[in-house]
Amino acid sequence: MAKISKIVAERAVSKKAAAPKVAKPVDIEKVSKDILEKLKVTNLAPELQSEIEWCLGSYGYDNNPVGLYQTAEKAVAVFTAAKNDKVKGVTAKLITDIEKSIKG
8 A cells, every 4th residue: 555655646746847837927127127238238229228227226116117117118119220220239039038028
């Protein structure tokens, strides 16, 4: 009887290990900092840079990410225009990563 319960327990453990992994939620604060850094490096949209800095400070105070999501959407538009103008450092992967983080 002990052997059977041991086998059943091992199967239960292996089934738990085989469960699909859930994707981690995206840290919008980290994404916003990455956006800000890329905007500074490429010297794009200084007004958006200051808006993101303000929203990061606000988020640090009240943990309300609404402004960060809004500025990330604006950044997608800025980066898309920059990509069409062939600005060095702005890639399609950057844009899709930001879009995924907004929707995720």
